[in-house]
Amino acid sequence: MQRIEFWERNLSQLATVLVCSPVEKDEVQTAYDDILSKFQQIRQLYRNHHVMFLAWNVGCILALKAALVCPISSVICMSLPFNSLSEETKVNKKSKQ
Numbered sequence: 001m002q003r004i005e006f007w008e009r010n011l012s013q014l015a016t017v018l019v020c021s022p023v024e025k026d027e028v029q030t031a032y033d034d035i036l037s038k039f040q041q042i043r044q045l046y047r048n049h050h051v052m053f054l055a056w057n058v059g060c061i062l063a064l065k066a067a068l069v070c071p072i073s074s075v076i077c078m079s080l081p082f083n084s085l086s087e088e089t090k091v092n093k094k095s096k097q
Helices: 002-011 025-045 058-067 085-096
Strands: 016-020 051-056 074-079
Touching: 002 016, 002 051, 002 074, 016 025, 025 051, 025 058, 051 058, 058 074
Parallel strands: 016 051, 051 074
Antiparallel strands: none
């Protein structure tokens, strides 16, 4: 948690930082919707500020996806996931068979 706070504090001097937290596999759509709604809230409060997505693991994928529809300054991916969600789902299905 200290790493997240460190980067958020330092990058907030450049732009308004929206931290995309790690999520569980079954909460992906909810997390994506949360990112979009938080972005809209930030945009209403700070119309002229730069907005930056800061993300870890699966949050990186969600932040990159949200960046396609949100006018943001940048996306910073601190650690990309080793497996995509679809790959993990395939592995879980095979192990259940």
